Amino acid sequence: MCVNYTPTRKEQLTQFGVHSEQLDDYKAETWQDYAAPVIRHHEGDRKVLLASYGMVPKTKMAAGVKRFSSMNARAETIAQLPTFAKPWREGKLCLVPMQEFFEPCYESGKAERWRIGLTEGTDFAVAGLYREWDEPEGGKSFSFTQITINADQHPLMRRFHQPGDEKRSLVVVHRHDYDDWLSCKNPEYARTFLQLYPPELMRAEVVINNADSSQASLF
Numbered sequence: 001m002c003v004n005y006t007p008t009r010k011e012q013l014t015q016f017g018v019h020s021e022q023l024d025d026y027k028a029e030t031w032q033d034y035a036a037p038v039i040r041h042h043e044g045d046r047k048v049l050l051a052s053y054g055m056v057p058k059t060k061m062a063a064g065v066k067r068f069s070s071m072n073a074r075a076e077t078i079a080q081l082p083t084f085a086k087p088w089r090e091g092k093l094c095l096v097p098m099q100e101f102f103e104p105c106y107e108s109g110k111a112e113r114w115r116i117g118l119t120e121g122t123d124f125a126v127a128g129l130y131r132e133w134d135e136p137e138g139g140k141s142f143s144f145t146q147i148t149i150n151a152d153q154h155p156l157m158r159r160f161h162q163p164g165d166e167k168r169s170l171v172v173v174h175r176h177d178y179d180d181w182l183s184c185k186n187p188e189y190a191r192t193f194l195q196l197y198p199p200e201l202m203r204a205e206v207v208i209n210n211a212d213s214s215q216a217s218l219f
Contacts, residue, residue, distance in 0.1 A: 001072040002146055002170050003028060005101035007036045008123045015123060016097050016178070018048040026050060032071055033058050038130055038144050039095040040180040051057055051094075051142035055083050060133060060143070067165050072143045072168070073129055075194045079187060084145065087131050091185035095125035095178060096146055098190045101170060103160035105206065114160065118172075119200070127171035127181065127193060149194050156199040171196035 007030050013020040018039055030036040035050045055070035073084045100117035118124050130144040151157035151169035158167040171194050175180055184190045 001148060001168055002101045002103065003069070003071055003098075004031050006030070008038075008097035008101040009082060012123055013037060013048055013097065016048070016095070016125060017046050023048060025049055036129055036144075037097060038142070039097060039125065039178075039182070040093070041179070046182065046218050049142055051144045052213075053144065055087075055129070055131055055143055055145040057133075057143050059150070063175045070145055074168075075147055075149045075171075075191065078129070078147065080204065081173055084129060085124065087129050088187055088190075091187070091190070092130050092132075092143055093182055093184060094128040094130045094191060095173060095182065096128040097123060097125045097143065099123050101126075102207070103157075104162075105153070105204075106162055109161065113114060114204050115207055115211065116156075116202060116204045119194060119203045125173050127173050132152050147194060151196060154196050154199060159204075169196055171195065172202075 006028060007026065010020050010023060010025065016039055023037065026035050026037065030053050032054045033055050036053055037048050038051045039046050039048050055073065058067060061067060070083050073133055078084045090162050100115045102113055102115050104111045105114045128144045129147060129149045130142055133141045133143065135141055147169055148168040151167040154167070154169060159168040161167060173193065177193060181193050
């Protein structure tokens with residue numbers, strides 16, 4: 001599962017066909033409950049908005065309920081779990097634009113933080129699902145989750161997470177599929193977009209420290 005990524009910078013969102021002039025600022029890295037940009041279809045066009053990472057934000061959890069993670073939605077159960085089922089049926093599909101995402105790799109014998117992106121070095125978008133919340137004072141807020149699929153046979157993504165654990169991957173959406181994905185209202189057809197991205201088009205590097213440096217590319 002992915003719990004941390006670097007969102008596309010505000011000034012770079014135009015490459016996804018959206019305008020961000022009115023968008024509030026957001027943090028350079030996204031973690032649970034952080035606001036980050038997502039793209040949806042609204043009135044026939046792509047629109048960008050800020051949403052909270054995690055389908056059920058901490059502020060929306062009932063008192064006394066133990067905090068749980070809803071940052072990732074498994075494709076296999078997305079239609080059954082109460083957290084995701086209604087937005088999935090309603091076609092609340094979105095794109096999550098990013099520069100790279102992070103996963104732990106244990107090949108050295110200990111957990112190391114790796115960053116994953118595209119070989120061409122461009123930003124990309126992964127498949128997401130969003131939800132609207134009615135606010136007490138009026139208006140709406142938004143939250144989102146990233147959809148994951150099994151990656152046990154993917155040459156790159158199977159190298160992450162603890163040995164013995166199932167391997168999972170975010171769904172990188174091909175640029176030519178953006179509008180078809182965003183406008184899809186048929187849950188079964190939406191599943192056809194949930195495919196592993198070609199490994200030869202992806203890159204991964206170990207993060208040495210918090211500075212922007214890396215070594216030992218996997219691909």
